[in-house]
Amino acid sequence: MSGREQHFIQNAFDTNWVAPLGPNVDAFEKDLKTFLGNSVYVEAVVSGTAALHLGLILLGVEADDEVLCQSFTFSASANPIRYQGATPVFVDSEPDTWNMSPEYLEEAIRDRIKKGKKPKAIIPVYLYGMPAKMDEIRAIANRYEISILEDAAEALGSAYKGVPCGTFGELAALSFNGNKIITTSGGGALLAKSEENIRKAHFLATQARDAAPHYQHSEIGYNYRMSNIVAGIGRGQMEVLPLRIEQRRKNNQYYRKHLSAIEGLTFQTEPSNDFFSNYWLTSIIIDPEKTGGVKREDVHLAMEEANIESRPLWKPMHLQPVFSSCPYYGEKVSESLFDNGLCLPSGSVLMEDDLSRVVKVIKSLFR
Secondary structure (H helix, E strand, O other): OOOOHHHHHHHHHHOOOOOEOOHHHHHHHHHHHHHOOOOOEEEEEOOHHHHHHHHHHHOOOOOOOEEEEEOOOOHHHOHHHHHOOOEEEEEOEOOOOOOEOHHHHHHHHHHHHHOOOOOOEEEOEOHHHOOOOHHHHHHHHHHHOOEEEEEOOOOOOOEEOOEEOOOOOOEEEEEOOOOOOOOOOOOEEEEEOOHHHHHHHHHHHEOOOOOOOOOOOOOOOOEOEOEHHHHHHHHHHHOOHHHHHHHHHHHHHHHHHHHOOOOOEEEOOOOOOOEEOOOOOOEEEEOOOOOOOOOHHHHHHHHHHOOOOOEEOOOOHHHOHHHOOOOEEOOOHHHHHHHHEEEOOOOOOOOHHHHHHHHHHHHHOOO
16 A cells, blocks of 8 residues: 555545545546546446446447457456357467467457458457557457457556557556555456547446436446545555556566576566566466476475465466357467466565565575
């Protein structure tokens, strides 16, 4: 916490404004808009998943439609597609950023069109804060006239060619879950290039209540609005967002400095100066063919034994039982990343002694 959150929360209590909506929500949305360069409109909601769901509704995704989605991600990227009764079409990653492969994206679009099913939307994900190859993805989206809904849940503060992640597509989703680079304990935001889309999102997120003196509803709505108390936490967090980005990147630099010499251990890395990652999580790949047989799981278990939490990279969606019947385009890039990858402790509160302990455990396996 920044130490300022309680000030904004107390204000909500002092003014007795504890319901959804309110001054803190308005100010939090304004802070986000300012941080992102005033190029988007913002609607604060209860979660990043809710933001993705609203985005799909705004793009007209309905039952039996198809939506192209990065396979290498958390299930929240794909679940809202099912909320709409639509089908996810999963796309493999490319090895540079670990994000959606433009090559397989275009292959998927061509094949779905050939099968009579032009996809309604594209959901690229900025995995662990790393920007995707958005020039290529946008060029493909424009060529086939398919809208982009960015899953920028992990990438607040990341940028591609100086442009903030979350401002490339027609719509985007942010997350402020408890593990993100800033948090409102739970929460998210929908970003839109169009003010009209944000007005519609606001309407849907507040139970789609018609402009009438009584309670009247002509559309199905959702209880997705952020509370004034939770938004107070967000306001305090926004004051330290630049510092949080700096801290996460310093964690990454420390790990690189002390682990890069290990043969067979590599990092998720910005491919060029066009990419700026907040390095929300520092993630590594362990190639047992180059490490003398040391595997990802050996490191994972050694850390667990030392009471240090680490996590395997996301299991691709096309391998998940709940999505096993969905189309998939690609080879085994995401599968290889899942088999060999590990997220290291990356919290903003980590001190050098904490990072040193992680490094010591890892190095002990390679002596």
